[in-house]
Amino acid sequence: MENIESDLISTELPKAWATSMDTFIAKAKNAEIWDQNGNRFLDFVGGYAVLNTGHLHPTVMSKVQEQLNFFSHSCFAFAPHEKAVELSYQLNRRYPIEEKTKTFLVNSGAEAVENAIKISKHFTKRQNLISFTGGFHGRTHMALGLTGKDVPYKEGFGPFPKEIYHTTYPYVYRGVTTENAIEELDNLLSTKIKPEETAAIIIEPVLGEGGYIPCEKEFIQYLRNICDQNGIILIFDEVQTGFGRTGKMFGAEHFEVEPDIVTLAKGIAGGFPLASVTGKSDIMDSPKESGLGTTFGASPISCSAALGVLEAFDNENILDHSVLQGKVMRQKLDILLEENKYIGDVRGIGPMIGVEIVQNKKNKEPSKDTATKIVLKCKEEGLLLVTCGLDGNVIRFMGPLTTPIDQVEEAMDIFSRAVSSI
Numbered sequence: 001m002e003n004i005e006s007d008l009i010s011t012e013l014p015k016a017w018a019t020s021m022d023t024f025i026a027k028a029k030n031a032e033i034w035d036q037n038g039n040r041f042l043d044f045v046g047g048y049a050v051l052n053t054g055h056l057h058p059t060v061m062s063k064v065q066e067q068l069n070f071f072s073h074s075c076f077a078f079a080p081h082e083k084a085v086e087l088s089y090q091l092n093r094r095y096p097i098e099e100k101t102k103t104f105l106v107n108s109g110a111e112a113v114e115n116a117i118k119i120s121k122h123f124t125k126r127q128n129l130i131s132f133t134g135g136f137h138g139r140t141h142m143a144l145g146l147t148g149k150d151v152p153y154k155e156g157f158g159p160f161p162k163e164i165y166h167t168t169y170p171y172v173y174r175g176v177t178t179e180n181a182i183e184e185l186d187n188l189l190s191t192k193i194k195p196e197e198t199a200a201i202i203i204e205p206v207l208g209e210g211g212y213i214p215c216e217k218e219f220i221q222y223l224r225n226i227c228d229q230n231g232i233i234l235i236f237d238e239v240q241t242g243f244g245r246t247g248k249m250f251g252a253e254h255f256e257v258e259p260d261i262v263t264l265a266k267g268i269a270g271g272f273p274l275a276s277v278t279g280k281s282d283i284m285d286s287p288k289e290s291g292l293g294t295t296f297g298a299s300p301i302s303c304s305a306a307l308g309v310l311e312a313f314d315n316e317n318i319l320d321h322s323v324l325q326g327k328v329m330r331q332k333l334d335i336l337l338e339e340n341k342y343i344g345d346v347r348g349i350g351p352m353i354g355v356e357i358v359q360n361k362k363n364k365e366p367s368k369d370t371a372t373k374i375v376l377k378c379k380e381e382g383l384l385l386v387t388c389g390l391d392g393n394v395i396r397f398m399g400p401l402t403t404p405i406d407q408v409e410e411a412m413d414i415f416s417r418a419v420s421s422i
């Protein structure tokens with residue numbers, strides 16, 4: 001086969017499948033990436049918050065290599081394999097839901113969300129769904145309908161399921177308090193839809209795509225009460241917050257609230273495609289036999305990788321390291337917040353940190369332009385970052401939680417220089 005040049009991206013692939021980097025990645029190790037021209041980058045994108053255990057973690061790789069000696073695919077619904085059951089067993093015990101839970105393994109975050117909704121509708125025999133402004137739940141039709149950021153995700157792709165209602169996520173920096181969010185939710189449930197016709201509320205414990213905004217604890221606790229009072233299923237979408245991203249294994253641990261169902265993906269299998277729906281057994285057992293399924297879901301390769309991820313977390317103090325990583329970043333970023341006129345807010349939990357870029361601290365006008373310039377400058381200097389937020393003006397850090405501290409410091413130095421150069 002001929003050598004493929006990266007400029008073929010624009011002629012061979014649809015332009016909607018846009019890429020941030022304009023060279024091909026050639027190799028990667030833990031928190032470092034090299035492109036085809038030999039340029040080295042610190043990877044604070046981490047395959048979009050996937051590589052929590054770093055690129056090619058040795059334990060993950062050895063589990064995958066071992067599995068490849070036996071078989072690569074079976075379709076679980078036809079020929080079950082023990083890796084999927086072992087992983088489900090582990091997730092059922094590790095995720096902080098006290099009641100007995102069961103797990104269904106699929107391929108992607110969006111597919112997990114689709115199934116969490118299907119199961120909730122089946123169990124409650126209700127149709128209405130509530131999600132949040134700024135929330136992101138994936139790109140399939142139901143997941144996209146639930147998503148609360150229109151451009152570029154939803155524009156032109158509708159109509160979406162009409163039973164979906166969006167309400168406000170607390171966003172203290174922009175003046176939306178827990179009280180405001182509660183008021184809007186109460187209003188929705190008293191004027192537009194009936195609680196007793198509502199199947200589920202789905203929420204990210206920390207908004208990811210929506211701007212790295214941790215939810216207010218009181219709001220999540222309020223949601224739990226509303227759901228309990230009205231028989232509504234509470235779904236935590238922990239696709240991005242799971243597997244140590246917030247400094248604890250799961251985001252729910254920060255809020256002292258248990259959901260009824262959780263969706264997990266991204267960091268679950270160290271870079272191999274896998275996702276899960278874990279939920280209370282009576283809910284998960286509602287759909288009838290073969291009502292749930294997937295051809296590639298629960299891939300034995302991905303399940304082996306996921307067991308490797310759990311082993312790495314168990315043996316290597318990754319959570320403690322991620323908390324330290326967050327502290328090192330926070331120290332530097334808090335100084336920048338004081339000193340730099342474009343940094344309006346620095347927020348997050350543990351190493352899941354977002355920096356909101358504004359025109360100036362007084363008017364707080366979101367500045368996507370400045371955020372983009374900073375990200376480009378960082379890339380020139382060897383640090384990979386991406387933005388998020390409804391206005392595209394929040395720079396987020398989502399590299400491996402195994403990044404050595406000297407590389408975290410190196411990244412912070414590059415970021416400081418980039419911000420100061422604007």
Ligand code: PLP
Nearest residue numbers: 108109110136137138208239240
């Ligand atoms: N849910 C959340 C919170 C996400 O951040 C994402 C992806 O970014 C998804 C769902 C969709 O996951 P996937 O891209 O694996 O379908």
